[in-house]
Amino acid sequence: MDTAATIDRPADTALPFASGLAWRNGFAALGPRFSTALRPTPLPAPYWVGTSPQVAALLGLPAGWQDAPGALDAFTGSRSIAGAAPLASVYSGHQFGVWAGQLGDGRAILLGETSGGWEVQLKGSGRTPYSRMGDGRAVLRSSIREFLASEAMHALGIPTTRALCVTGSDAPVRREEVETAAVVARVAPSFIRFGHFEHFAATGRVDELRTLADYVIDRYYPACRSGGRFAGNAYAALLEAVGERTAALVAQWQAVGFCHGVMNTDNMSILGLTIDYGPFQFMDGFDPGHICNHSDTQGRYAFSQQPQVAYWNLFCLAQALLPLVGEEETALAALAAYRSAFPAAFEARMRAKLGxxxxxxxxxxxxxxxxxxxxxxxxxxxxxxxxxxxxxxxxxxxxxxxxxxxxxxxxxxxxxxxxxxxxxxxxxxxxxxxxKTNPKFVLRNHLGEQAIRSAREHRDFGELQTLQRLLATPYDEHPGHDAHAGFPPDWASSIEISCSS
Structure with a gap:
């Protein structure tokens, strides 16, 4: 039992700082076959770790929102926001190439969707029905990494989930060692993954599969309903469009030297966003065979393998959508878009890097x-x-x-x-x-580690704030900060990042 579950939860009241959010909760409207309604589990004595003014502006939050009564509790999961419909979604997926069966939001709870079309999710907010014996928590270390990476990738022009804030608590969380808890408020147009489709296909629930696909098409890919190569087959058009977005995304990863580290099908966004920052890394020395995930003993997700793994994941998505697409040949024709789009996108990125x-x-x-x-x-x-x-x-x-x-x-x-x-x-x-194409600043592992150490050991967030500022404009020179753009120290090579991160 999570000891934090015994913390008194304030009664539901309107929070003035959140009055402009105006929820519409599209995914929640799909019903209980797709998710379980539940509230986050409170954490004791929360504190602010970092906030993103840019994401706050996206959501329509007022200046100084983080100082408003109830804001800290709301984004730690200890207080409800009026109008939100918190839930954990169910999905399945392939992990390291092996079918893992039912998965789901094991430590993330979707608060809801704002009227502006942004979903807000609390990662690390406690157990859900999909936690699979886990504690449902995130640690400060990984939460700082995700917060910084989300905003850094956006500043690089790479499609990504965003991060509104990180909150911390001294509540203990056991990983390889005992660490302290944290919650990241993640923001995206949608957190739907390839694995959501795999879940319903694997159990033969075609009606639910169709409902989900129709929701995604109508909300995010309306052009799939008309024209194009697959006129009259919106599901094939969806597969093609997702393949094209994925190709563009992975081309950007490869061009900037970004290693995702755990490209399971449940970590692949249906919108072509970078999602689930776990054992990621921006490469230091260029090594095509580099493996950034210490848990990846076979090198499945090595840097050079990312384009092919993305195609493999799309193939799994195609298998899931096949009951809707119809003919296997049609699905393969839709998948072909990735094979042509990726090399073209990658060459265009490299041409820009070369000027x-x-x-x-x-x-x-x-x-x-x-x-x-x-x-x-x-x-x-x-x-x-x-x-x-x-x-x-x-x-x-x-x-x-x-x-x-x-x-x-x-x-x-x-x-x-x-x-x-x-x-x-x-x-x-x-x-x-x-x-404008080759950044001076990226989120190297040792830079993130320095910010993490200051936060963990001294509750000092100065280095985090410095990194946040530099990474927000990574192509600028930022005089006086050349050390943040310099060669990594020798100890950087000893940093190990695993799936538990």
């Missing part, structure tokens, strides 16, 4: 491949290389880039071919494109 601001030319893909091989040869720091190359094209000495390599001859050979291609574009346009 090729003109029309694509034969050989651009080969140049991008040669660049990645060069980096992989010495595991060159990925973010620093691209930023220094951007600054070089903008006028900085080439030695700043060359000094990153021990094999100078290999670098010089590559640079000659790059300069030849770069001579065909306007250099000022190239430099501008590169400096």
């Amino acid at each position: 090729l601001a003109d029309e694509a030319r034969p050989g651009d893909g080969a140049l991008a491949d040669a660049t990645l091989r060069l980096l992989a040869g010495e595991r060159t720091d990925y973010t620093i290389f691209w930023r220094r190359l951007s600054r070089h094209v903008a006028g900085a000495p080439v030695e700043d880039v060359r000094d990153l390599f021990l094999d100078r001859a290999a670098f010089d050979t590559w640079m000659l071919s790059y300069q030849e291609r770069l001579s065909q574009v306007d250099k000022a346009l190239a430099a501008d494109l590169m400096c």
